[in-house]
Amino acid sequence: MTDGLPILPPTKERVLKLLNYTDLDPHETVTVLPPKMGMATPEKIAINSVMAGCLPQFMPVVLNCVKSLSCEKFNITGINATTHPVAMCTIMNGPLSKEIGTGSGAGCLGPGNLANATIGRALRLCMINIAGAVPGVGDHATMGSPAKYSYAFGENETENPWESLSVERGHDRSVSTTTVIAVEAPQNVNDHRSQTAEDLLDTIAKTASTPGCNNSHVPGEFLLIMSPEHAKTVYNHGFSKQDVKEYLHEHCIVDVELADRGGRKIEPEWIEGGHVHITRSPEDIVLVVAGGVGRHSMICHGFGTSSESVTLPIMLKNGVIPKSVEDFKK
Amino acid sequence: MIVKVVEKDVMDPVAETGDHKIELNKVNPDFKKLTLFNNTKPGADVILDYLGENLGKSELIRVKKPAGAPATPNQIKKAAMGDVAILGLGDCGSCSSWVILDAIRLEKLGVPTISICSTSFSEFSHELAKAHGAENLNIVKVQHPIAGTTTSEIQDKTRQILPLIKELLGNLEV
Numbered sequence: 001m002t003d004g005l006p007i008l009p010p011t012k013e014r015v016l017k018l019l020n021y022t023d024l025d026p027h028e029t030v031t032v033l034p035p036k037m038g039m040a041t042p043e044k045i046a047i048n049s050v051m052a053g054c055l056p057q058f059m060p061v062v063l064n065c066v067k068s069l070s071c072e073k074f075n076i077t078g079i080n081a082t083t084h085p086v087a088m089c090t091i092m093n094g095p096l097s098k099e100i101g102t103g104s105g106a107g108c109l110g111p112g113n114l115a116n117a118t119i120g121r122a123l124r125l126c127m128i129n130i131a132g133a134v135p136g137v138g139d140h141a142t143m144g145s146p147a148k149y150s151y152a153f154g155e156n157e158t159e160n161p162w163e164s165l166s167v168e169r170g171h172d173r174s175v176s177t178t179t180v181i182a183v184e185a186p187q188n189v190n191d192h193r194s195q196t197a198e199d200l201l202d203t204i205a206k207t208a209s210t211p212g213c214n215n216s217h218v219p220g221e222f223l224l225i226m227s228p229e230h231a232k233t234v235y236n237h238g239f240s241k242q243d244v245k246e247y248l249h250e251h252c253i254v255d256v257e258l259a260d261r262g263g264r265k266i267e268p269e270w271i272e273g274g275h276v277h278i279t280r281s282p283e284d285i286v287l288v289v290a291g292g293v294g295r296h297s298m299i300c301h302g303f304g305t306s307s308e309s310v311t312l313p314i315m316l317k318n319g320v321i322p323k324s325v326e327d328f329k330k
Numbered sequence: 331m332i333v334k335v336v337e338k339d340v341m342d343p344v345a346e347t348g349d350h351k352i353e354l355n356k357v358n359p360d361f362k363k364l365t366l367f368n369n370t371k372p373g374a375d376v377i378l379d380y381l382g383e384n385l386g387k388s389e390l391i392r393v394k395k396p397a398g399a400p401a402t403p404n405q406i407k408k409a410a411m412g413d414v415a416i417l418g419l420g421d422c423g424s425c426s427s428w429v430i431l432d433a434i435r436l437e438k439l440g441v442p443t444i445s446i447c448s449t450s451f452s453e454f455s456h457e458l459a460k461a462h463g464a465e466n467l468n469i470v471k472v473q474h475p476i477a478g479t480t481t482s483e484i485q486d487k488t489r490q491i492l493p494l495i496k497e498l499l500g501n502l503e504v
Contacts, residue, residue, distance in 0.1 A: 038345030140423030
């Protein structure tokens with residue numbers, strides 16, 4: 001099955017070109033994906049990646065993302081089956097991301113970049129064909145979301161005034177990583193006038209603090225994709241990345257009466273006065289910098305308490321960190 | 331519209347699945363302790379309260395669990411203190427998934443279970459159970475929707491499934 005768009009036919013010749021970029025056995029089970037409990041092998045991942053239009057050099061990235069889905073805290077069981085329009089967003093960091101031409105600048109969440117478009121699409125096709133997350137059968141999203149077609153981008157590391165997501169999570173700059181995070185489609189924050197960090201962060205906080213999101217009744221992670229210009233304003237006023245997280249955690253709140261209309265009853269410990277925080281702690285704010293010129297940032301609400309993002313280094317089978325995707329070639 | 335495209339020698343993108351099976355537990359008709367495992371979905375408490383009041387068991391163990399995620403080890407441990415566990419409510423994709431998967435966790439611990447899922451999610455729940463090797467897991471269908479309806483409507487819907495639940499529990503009067 002496809003995502004509804006035309007695909008590149010997965011001929012054996014094309015699939016073998018992708019399999020040339022993994023040092024794993026084509027038939028070994030990388031992970032088992034629910035709801036169908038389909039066995040994700042490098043061969044099946046490659047077939048779906050060919051269908052998505054991936055270049056062979058993208059294979060290490062797609063495979064790494066599929067691996068990370070099996071982390072229990074990501075809760076792919078819930079993510080695939082839910083009625084909520086949550087999508088899998090992939091954030092790429094490090095030298096391999098640059099090497100394959102990942103889009104991290106202007107229009108990085110939109111059309112026009114082969115790596116972004118096809119890597120995200122390959123993951124969705126893997127969910128459909130390997131996991132069995134077929135809309136209406138194993139994927140019960142009430143309406144779904146355009147973000148479920150493809151949702152991948154690179155962090156704009158060169159214009160990020162802070163440390164990148166990958167470095168923040170303990171990886172050296174020379175290590176390439178993928179981060180998968182379960183989030184809704186992005187919501188824009190247009191702020192052209194704020195002169196201070198606080199004013200700009202207030203705009204972001206007010207935009208994020210909406211009762212209809214999962215975060216309001218089951219607080220958890222949300223993704224903030226800050227444009228380089230917004231990040232620069234905040235950074236120039238002395239805010240560290242941690243300061244931003246703490247400020248937003250404090251100010252992203254929803255009235256409890258409105259928040260308690262979601263699918264799960266709000267736990268009493270989350271209620272503070274007449275409101276709830278949409279994050280459990282400052283660490284729930286996953287902050288990255290991406291995009292081109294302009295004073296727009298993006299908020300992507302999460303699945304709530306039930307899913308946490310996973311950052312995984314891209315490694316060869318023997319644990320060595322590759323300097324290039326060519327290191328995977330047999 | 332269905333478009334038929336034929337191209338030779340393409341590889342199959344669909345994954346294979348395993349064929350493992352798990353042993354399910356039978357209810358001892360003389361059981362004493364009944365666990366009501368509540369995932370806090372709207373109406374789950376109404377359904378489980380109604381069952382608790384009408385199944386004639388004096389020893390009820392009430393445990394809450396997350397809706398769209400697995401129960402914690404402590405929640406499972408407490409739920410497993412019952413001789414039988416009734417789990418509710420699966421009326422969406424993620425909550426149905428984790429009602430079924432937590433029921434399977436309890437079955438693996440030797441506790442017979444009954445999962446309550448709404449009619450709109452019962453087919454998926456059966457398929458999920460089957461994929462996890464538990465094709466014959468007890469899943470009772472309650473009429474969808476539950477969320478957004480009144481307490482009396484939910485009680486009416488629960489009344490309709492009471493006879494089947496009594497039957498699954500053994501020698502209780504139907």
